[in-house]
Amino acid sequence: SQQGEEDPQALSIQEGENATMNCSYKTSINNLQWYRQNSGRGLVHLILIRSNEREKHSGRLRVTLDTSKKSSSLLITASRAADTASYFCATDKETSGSRLTFGEGTQLTVNP
Amino acid sequence: DTGVSQNPRHKITKRGQNVTFRCDPISEHNRLYWYRQTLGQGPEFLTYFQNEAQLEKSRLLSDRFSAERPKGSFSTLEIQRTEQGDSAMYLCASSLWGLNAFFGQGTRLTVV
Numbered sequence: 086s087q088q089g090e091e092d093p094q095a096l097s098i099q100e101g102e103n104a105t106m107n108c109s110y111k112t113s114i115n116n117l118q119w120y121r122q123n124s125g126r127g128l129v130h131l132i133l134i135r136s137n138e139r140e141k142h143s144g145r146l147r148v149t150l151d152t153s154k155k156s157s158s159l160l161i162t163a164s165r166a167a168d169t170a171s172y173f174c175a176t177d178k179e180t181s182g183s184r185l186t187f188g189e190g191t192q193l194t195v196n197p
Numbered sequence: 198d199t200g201v202s203q204n205p206r207h208k209i210t211k212r213g214q215n216v217t218f219r220c221d222p223i224s225e226h227n228r229l230y231w232y233r234q235t236l237g238q239g240p241e242f243l244t245y246f247q248n249e250a251q252l253e254k255s256r257l258l259s260d261r262f263s264a265e266r267p268k269g270s271f272s273t274l275e276i277q278r279t280e281q282g283d284s285a286m287y288l289c290a291s292s293l294w295g296l297n298a299f300f301g302q303g304t305r306l307t308v309v
Contacts, residue, residue: 116296127203127288127302128240173239175298183228183295184253187239 091174091188099196104161106191108174109154115177117150118185119159122171131159131172166197199223201301203289209307210279217275218304222291229272230298231264232288233257240288246272279308 092107108117116135120128134141134150134157141148147160161168171192175185202221210216222229228247232240243262244254248269258264261279266272276283286305292298 118298120300125286125305127201128290128300130297130299133297175239177295183230183292183298184242184245185230185232185240185290185298186242187232189237189239 091172091191093191094189095192095194097194097196098164100164100166102164102195104164104168104193104195106159106172106193108157108159108188110157110174110176110186110188111155112176112178114152117148117157118175118177119146119148119157120173120175120187122173122190124170128173161193164193164195166195169193169195201289201291201299203287203301203304205304206302207305207307209309212281212308213278215275215277216279216306217273218287218289218306219271219273220289220291220301221271222289223299224270226291226293226299227269228292228295228298229266230290230292231272231274232290234286234288234303235284243274276306279306281308284308 090109118133119131122128132143134148145162150157171190173187173190175187204219230245231243234240242255244264246266261277264274286303288303290298290300
């Protein structure tokens with residue numbers, strides 16, 4: 086079963102705008118990771134945030150984690166058409182070793 | 198290319214045939230994972246290895262599925278007596294002690 090749930094399921098924005106995607110999960114976690122997937126391709130690792138971290142930045146990406154609400158958000162600033170992809174959060178639960186559990190993803194479309 | 202490599206990229210097989218996929222992880226990674234992804238869904242965990250030991254198997258991994266990692270390096274996933282419901286993208290990932298899992302491009306299986 087999927088632990089993470091992404092919100093929204095689909096997001097369409099104009100180039101240059103910011104995109105925010107949210108992820109909620111159900112159980113305590115060790116880490117939360119965000120991945121990008123272009124259509125029909127493998128997953129590209131974007132960023133990992135540990136359960137004791139609250140915010141992390143990487144280039145145009147900003148990830149926040151609120152363990153009290155069991156939620157995370159991914160912000161992409163100054164979006165580009167090349168950012169068009171599906172975005173997944175994946176959690177590593179405390180009791181599951183290193184198994185990653187994925188949500189169903191947010192399909193982001195950035196219109197030029 | 199030092200990333201995770203999967204072969205073949207595409208496989209079309211007739212129902213009832215056996216298929217085998219190969220995954221070559223990043224060389225210094227000790228953990229290797231197999232996931233399955235169907236259209237519009239996030240990846241679902243199948244199994245993972247730490248070195249040559251298979252440490253966890255999902256209940257999704259029926260008795261028609263078997264995975265091996267004989268020398269703790271590459272891994273194979275075999276599906277026997279394929280069914281149409283096995284059609285999916287099969288993804289392999291590797292990591293060092295469960296952090297920052299990197300995925301291959303996947304093998305897309307179509308059972309006709």
